Amino acid sequence: MPDSHHSEGRLLVVLRHARAEAFAQDDHARHLTDRGRRDAAGTGDWLRTQGVVPDLALVSSASRTRETWALVAEALGEAVADTRTEVSDAVYSASPETVLDLLREVPAQHRVVAYVGHNPTAASLPQLLEDGEGDPLVFARLSSGFAPASVAVLRFEGEWADLDEAGATLVALHAPGDPA
Template identity: 35%
Template sequence: MTKRLILMRHAKSDWGSPDLADHDRPLNKRGRASAPAMADWLREQGYVPDRILCSSAVRTQQTAERMLPRWDTEVAVHTSGDLYLASPERILNSICSDSADADCVMVLAHNPGMQTLVSHLSEENFAFPTAAVAVFELDIDDWSQWRPNEQTRCVAFQRPKAL
């Protein structure tokens, strides 16, 4: 069986309020536009997730909220503080433990962890700008069986500016 993993960095956030904690920064105008554009691209490519593992930061949650209405199917969203500014190892642990029985899982989180993980899994050095998406196929039956790189193929990469 093949599972699909979508790694996405949150859309562009607003730095206009210096007193706002990093965790609480919302999306800016460009981010509010790029999130649905990326959702449309994912839908057109046939990459709509069954489940989203989302950082608890405001900007990641707002990214998910702007994407969900663009899909014709209900997508379960699991919000986790563990994904806020998470290391690649922590992201991998979340994927293996929180993906349940989903066939296509999206992780919506932050750099530098996401860029490092995408580069590691693809075995290429990717720049991973805001709202970028990398799609991987995994030759596994169950998420707990996944051994990164052994069973992992990068099948797509997209960023908003390329649309």
């Protein structure tokens, strides 16, 4: 995949939180497991090798999503030093349509935006946005499941305010255990 900094288009990085403990005091408080921490770091490593560095991260307020983003950002290193992170209760409970509305509000200066959230929204959002122009094998993989710590990268031209259903191309998909 081409380096995101050399593209005129925008990238959306859809990231599902890494594996979390099954139970906690409440769903919001569930933390990552040891495997989840390893997988999140691996996802960050993969994004770094792809040259995909978000300059804005919209992160669910749940513990497991905040921990996932922190580990991904740590793996990305100095490249995310200026990345703005917005932690939001709205992202925690957001439907794909609500996330799309949130993305349309992203200021134009942001070129690469990460959504760090939960299934079913994390799995559904790339399917909602996919325009059918991407690699059909990548789309087939997405359609077969979106495991914890999976990431989908979509590219589109134009402003965030104009992003719409079937308006972006799925350009990459990575799940824990995939080759680098």
